Amino acid sequence: MKTISKKLSKAETEAFGAELEEIRKDVMAKVGTEDANHIKRVHKAYRYTEILGRGLIHFSFEPITFGIGTLLLAGSKILNNMEIGHNVMHGQYDWMNDPRFNSRTFEWDIVSDSKQWKFYHNYMHHTFTNVLGKDHDYGYNFTRLTDDQKWKPVHLTQMFSNLFLMFHFQWGVGAHGYRVEYMEIPKKLRKKRTLKEYRDVFFKKIELQLVKDYLFFPILAGLNFPKVILGNLLANMIRNVWTYSIIFCGHFTENAETFSPEEIKNETRADWYIRQLKGSSNISGSKFFYLMSGHLSHQIEHHMYPDVPSRRYQEIAPRLEAVCKKYGQNYNTGSFAKQFAEVWKRIFVYSFPNKIAKKLLGNVKEVQLMPEPQIVMVDTTSEELIPA
Amino acid sequence: MKVLPFIYNSPKEYWNYFQPTNWLEFVLGEINPLYSVSTAKAKVIAIHSESADAKTIVLQTNRHWKGFQAGQHVPVTVEIAGRRVTRYYSLSSSPSAKNPTITVKRQKGGLVSNFLNDRLKVGDVIELGQASGEFTIDPSALPDKLLFIAGGSGITPIHSIIKTLAESNYKGQAKLLYFSRFKEDIIFFQSFAKLETGNSWLEVKHVLTDVPSPGYESGFLTTELMDKFVPDLKERLVYLCGPAPLQTSAKEFLKDNQVISELFLLPTQIQTNYQSSGPVEVVLLQSHKTVLLKGEKSILEELEDQGIYPPSGCRMGICHTCTCRKTSGSVTNIKDETMSDSGEGNIQLCLSRVDEKLELDF
Numbered sequence: 001m002k003t004i005s006k007k008l009s010k011a012e013t014e015a016f017g018a019e020l021e022e023i024r025k026d027v028m029a030k031v032g033t034e035d036a037n038h039i040k041r042v043h044k045a046y047r048y049t050e051i052l053g054r055g056l057i058h059f060s061f062e063p064i065t066f067g068i069g070t071l072l073l074a075g076s077k078i079l080n081n082m083e084i085g086h087n088v089m090h091g092q093y094d095w096m097n098d099p100r101f102n103s104r105t106f107e108w109d110i111v112s113d114s115k116q117w118k119f120y121h122n123y124m125h126h127t128f129t130n131v132l133g134k135d136h137d138y139g140y141n142f143t144r145l146t147d148d149q150k151w152k153p154v155h156l157t158q159m160f161s162n163l164f165l166m167f168h169f170q171w172g173v174g175a176h177g178y179r180v181e182y183m184e185i186p187k188k189l190r191k192k193r194t195l196k197e198y199r200d201v202f203f204k205k206i207e208l209q210l211v212k213d214y215l216f217f218p219i220l221a222g223l224n225f226p227k228v229i230l231g232n233l234l235a236n237m238i239r240n241v242w243t244y245s246i247i248f249c250g251h252f253t254e255n256a257e258t259f260s261p262e263e264i265k266n267e268t269r270a271d272w273y274i275r276q277l278k279g280s281s282n283i284s285g286s287k288f289f290y291l292m293s294g295h296l297s298h299q300i301e302h303h304m305y306p307d308v309p310s311r312r313y314q315e316i317a318p319r320l321e322a323v324c325k326k327y328g329q330n331y332n333t334g335s336f337a338k339q340f341a342e343v344w345k346r347i348f349v350y351s352f353p354n355k356i357a358k359k360l361l362g363n364v365k366e367v368q369l370m371p372e373p374q375i376v377m378v379d380t381t382s383e384e385l386i387p388a
Numbered sequence: 389m390k391v392l393p394f395i396y397n398s399p400k401e402y403w404n405y406f407q408p409t410n411w412l413e414f415v416l417g418e419i420n421p422l423y424s425v426s427t428a429k430a431k432v433i434a435i436h437s438e439s440a441d442a443k444t445i446v447l448q449t450n451r452h453w454k455g456f457q458a459g460q461h462v463p464v465t466v467e468i469a470g471r472r473v474t475r476y477y478s479l480s481s482s483p484s485a486k487n488p489t490i491t492v493k494r495q496k497g498g499l500v501s502n503f504l505n506d507r508l509k510v511g512d513v514i515e516l517g518q519a520s521g522e523f524t525i526d527p528s529a530l531p532d533k534l535l536f537i538a539g540g541s542g543i544t545p546i547h548s549i550i551k552t553l554a555e556s557n558y559k560g561q562a563k564l565l566y567f568s569r570f571k572e573d574i575i576f577f578q579s580f581a582k583l584e585t586g587n588s589w590l591e592v593k594h595v596l597t598d599v600p601s602p603g604y605e606s607g608f609l610t611t612e613l614m615d616k617f618v619p620d621l622k623e624r625l626v627y628l629c630g631p632a633p634l635q636t637s638a639k640e641f642l643k644d645n646q647v648i649s650e651l652f653l654l655p656t657q658i659q660t661n662y663q664s665s666g667p668v669e670v671v672l673l674q675s676h677k678t679v680l681l682k683g684e685k686s687i688l689e690e691l692e693d694q695g696i697y698p699p700s701g702c703r704m705g706i707c708h709t710c711t712c713r714k715t716s717g718s719v720t721n722i723k724d725e726t727m728s729d730s731g732e733g734n735i736q737l738c739l740s741r742v743d744e745k746l747e748l749d750f
Contacts (some may be wrong), residue, residue, distance in 0.1 A: 007586035029696075047414050091675075097472040100410070102699060104674065104750070107405070115674070123676035204394040208405050211395060216406075228635025307695065 003257055005278060005375050006328030015375065017270025019323050024305055027312050035309040037373035042083050042291070043100065049076035057231035058221055070231045074238035075292075080109045081243060081286050084295025087310045089118055110170045113205045116177030116198070124180060124304050130251060130279035131259045136180045136259065138251065140165075140172060144350045146258045151353045158351045169240035169247075178202045242292070245340055246283070250299040253281040254342040255332050277324065281332035283339050284318070290314065300331065328373035421513040428453035428516040432508060433487060440572040442493040442541065443481060443505050449488065449516065456483055456519030458552035459545040459627075461652075463517035464490065464706055468503050472515075472702040474709070475500040476652065478544040479519065480576075482551035491575060493541035517707070523629065523650040525549050527556060531625040534562040537609075537638050539630025540569070545650065546629060546661055547576050554587050563618055564592045567609070567634060570599035593617055609637050621645065652704070670746045672696070673715065683740045686722055688737035698750060703738045710737040717746030 002371045008016060044388035056069025083099075085108035087093070107114050120136060128134035132148055139145050143162060144155045157231060165172050178198035213232040218225035257278040264275065280299040283289075290297045290313075298313035301320060308316075324331040334342075349360045395402045409425050416423035422431050431445035438444045456479050465474045480491040495501045505573045508514075523545050530553070536546045543566055555561065568574040593605060595613070600606035605613065614621060620750065621641070628638055628649040635651055664683035671678050681690040688700055688710055701709030705723060711734050718730040719740035727743065728735065 032469040032471075034470075036467070047411075091697070095468055097697065097700060099699065104699070118674075119676065127676075207392055207394045208402060211402070212406065216577065 003253055003278065003330075008039045008274070008327060008329075008373070012327060012373065012375060013270045013274060014268070016327050016329075017268070017273050017324065020270075020273050020320070020342055023319055023323075024308070027305070027308055027316060030310055031095070031312070035093070035311065036098075038083070038311050039088075039093050039096075039101055042079060046076050046079040046084060049073070049079065052264060053235070054217060057228055058217075058224075060227070066227065066231060070119060070234045071238070073235035074242075077109050077239040078242055078292055081239065082246070082296065083291055083310065084108075084294075085110070085114075086294045086296070089114060090122060091307045092309045109209070110173065111202070111206045111209045112170065112174040113201045116181060116201060117173070120177055120180035122306070124184070124303065126303065128264070129276055130257065131261055132263055134261055136176065136183065140176055141179070143347060145252050145346050146350065147354050148258055148260070148355060149350070151350075155351045159348055162347050166241055166244040167237055169244040170236065174202050174205060186331060203232055245336075246293045246296050249281060249283050249336070249339040250296055250341045251279055252343045252346055253332060253334075254338045254346065255330055256281050257317060263277070273304060274329070276300070277329060277331075279303070281334075281339060283336050284333055285336060287314075289336070300333075302353065349388065422448075422450050424450060424452060425610070425720040429513055430488075430516050432510050432512045432514065435508065435510060438491055439493070439568075439575045439577070440570075441505065442491055442575045444489050444491045445504065445508065446487050446489050447514075447516075453516055454518055455522045456488065458483055458548040459517040459524040460521040461523075461545065461649075461650075462490070462519045463702055464500070464504075465515035465517075465701075466500060466508070467502060468499060468507075473500055474517075474703075474707060476702055476704070476706060478521075478523075478548070480544040480557055482548055484552070484555060491541070491544045493575065520706075521545075521650065523627070523648060525552070525627075527552075530556075530558060530560060532560040533620065533624045533684070534560065535621065535624040535626045536562065536566075537626065537628045537630070537634075538564065538565040539567040539634040540573075541575065542630030542634075542650075543575050543653075546627060547579065549627065550580075550583060550590065554583055554590075558587075558589055561589050562591070563624075564590070565590065565595065565596055565609075565613075565617060567595045567630065569597055571596060571601040571604065575660060609634065609641065614641055630685065664718045664741075668742045668745060670717075670742060670748060672748055672750045674750055683742045685741070686738050687719070687735075687740050687742055687746075687748075690742070691737070698737055700738060705736055708736060711735070712737050713749035715747040715749055718743045719746065 006285050013272075053069050053072030053074075053076055056072065058069075060066035060069055086105065088101050088106045089103050089108075091103040094103050099105055103118070104354050114304075128183035130138055132138060132146075143158050144151060178195075178201060181198050185194065186306040210272070213236065214229055215217065217232065218228040221228045259275060259279070264271075267275070277300055279293050280303045282300050283293065285293075285296040285297055295310035295313050296302060296318055298310075301308075301316045302310070304320070305313075320330045349357045352360065392418040410427045416425065422429050428449060430449040431454065432445055433448045434446040436444045436446070439526070459478070461476045461478045463474050463476050465472055467473075477490040477492055479488050481487070481489040492501050492504045494505050511527075533565065536550070538546050546564065550562070550564065557683070564580070566574070566580075574594055577594075584590050584592050594605050595608075596606045607613065618624065622644055624645065626642055626645045626647045628635060628642070628647055629651075630638075632651060635649060639647065639649075645696055666682075668683050669678055670687070671679050675696070677696070679691070679694050679696070681687060686691075686703075688698060688703070699709050701707035702710060703710075713732070714728075714735050715732055716730060718728050719735055720727050720743050722739050722741050728740075
């Protein structure tokens, strides 16, 4: 993968890392009442949209109210998964000491078990971001997105398999969890029994979710049950398509880079910051868009500071962008349409072997390097620094 | 039931997954912040100044609060800067009063005591736990002679007990020895004056430790003072509540007495000046994190210093909110300096100091 960011020297990297630590300190000092009020407000919105959505689906007699109810329920599920679930389970609100927003007890409205998710997402994905073979989120073990991944004939179908995944994303998220747990066991220790144990956790969650959406609520509607089943199905699907779209824009856009396990050996905290920056990409949009994306629109900020309350990413972004500019680092951002198109282009291009993929990429503009870093490294042993 | 095996095997777990209580709690809370399915909550209906730096907070509780016995304490949870914090306070009213009260003295650097004194308003809703504590009096077997020794905010449970005695037509004889720093620092001065005039069995003596004032005894607990005030000390049942130095010196005098005492340790007072030999690795199994802790403060505090926030409550070992499973390694109990074994077991994070490499199911 070619980089368009300037390669930084060791000292420059450390200085970059230090500036990011400074931002973190500044922001963490401000975390308090506002953040608590924010998550409580979102929680309230999630509860009300669910009540209203399910109520409208239940009592609707014509398509418009049914449609509004379905959209509200979908919105409720999106809020629950994105702005509440994802962020709470990162421990962003553990400091509140409120059992509703504690990463240890939170369980979300999706077929993925929260404990399995925390393992493969919080630990594996956030530690080994975009490291091929370690970060199982990179292509989710079936999509080829870079020339560093070996091509197999099955990749020819990845346009279709991804389209399928988009509509059933929650199943992908859930099934991914137990498989990552299993794959992380040393090969010798892997047994059918352990796989079954991991899978049962997933199956249990599936059962819980399916009964809720397709048995419990439909039964409440009596003979009107098909309507409720349809509404729930559509709401789940809208949520799936939305989360898929947001999440794929996070790491698979054109200039999001990958790394090899060798590259991250002896990585310092500052190196890790650089890798998070190079591997992630943002989406620009409105405040409402940020909220509905669970602030994953600020993927870069999220990867730098996964445990900082999400609404703070908006104020971090301009500062971070300025630091990136100063150090000649690419700050990957763009509109949703642009980023999403890039993702699909990548899925398409890399479904072919490298030779064809290169040709397809050939008509892309030459890779442009970012301008020279505008930093002056001060030699700390310089005499000028010693006060006279 | 092959179709739904998990629900069939654990229907209760499934029912909980629906979050019925959370939903009800939410809906009730939207109607009235005092309503709840199971949580005891209270609305502040009045706040009185009790001394230079103590306030009495009058509470209107909801039906989940089960009342208390005179002398007991209650966990109070408030939200400060978005964070829920819990501290224990003794109830200062008599149990028969319609609205229970707590009396809170400002502690130097204390988070909650200062918040309650400065920021709490009439109309605010706070969360309560159930009352507990052994610092109580048995109404069926009241002793003939009683002595109460209190210092500072230690007077609050004693105030409750004496008020209760007054209500129950106590026939014996009781004396109260109360140490305050200066005249304006005396808590319940008016209330005790009223109790003393209305009840011939009660005798109150105020002692000022820091700033002497005419008409008041000054100094600390001495043999002279004890001999003069309670010549019949040996015959009395003693209730003792106050700061640690007072309790230590009082217990010297009370070797032959039956003493019921209560010592509230503030979170900052539990810390010892223990010097550890160096940082120790602590593996957090669920979080997939390994952190280095110094072993100088409690594990709870050291984790918080690193930005990791385990659920916590009273921070003095009473409420068990921070209880956590330890799979290996040993810890020292800060309160009594005992060391745990290195096997599996539950530890209270607020009371444990790390000794050797730990693995926590957290």
